[in-house]
Amino acid sequence: MTRALRYLFIAVLTIVLLVIASANLTPVTLHLLPDAFATLLQIDFQIEVPVFLVLFFGIILGLMVGFVWEWLREYKHRRTANTKTREVSKLERELATLKDQTSLPDDEVLAILAKPKAP
DSSP states (O other): OHHHHHHHHHHHHHHHHHHHHHHOOOEEEEESSOHHHHHHHTOOOEEEEEHHHHHHHHHHHHHHHHHHHHHHHTHHHHHHHHHHHHHHHHHHHHHHHHHHHHOOOSSHHHHHHHOOOOO
16 A cells, blocks of 8 residues: 555656756756856856756755755764663673573583573
8 A cells, every 4th residue: 555655656756857847948047156256366267057857956956955854963873872772782782791600400401491582
């Protein structure tokens, strides 16, 4: 069911993007620098592209900046989670060692059967 919904969503999104692209085929000229700076630095790089490419590139660039910003913002939470995970693993190993040393039955056969397995 979810796979069908995913494919339906992708199909609808594709159709919407194709409609937007076909409605915005008018070419626009993009300049690297404003005219005053371009004449001052003698750099006049410009490119002519359809409007929909500018729109789609802006959306993709905005998403990428947002993802990176969020990843950087959550660094302290990931660091804390990693620290706590290492601490829990250390304490679990220590507990297994203590159980292994102190809770073995007197009978050797029962001690071998009751011995916890190392992770």
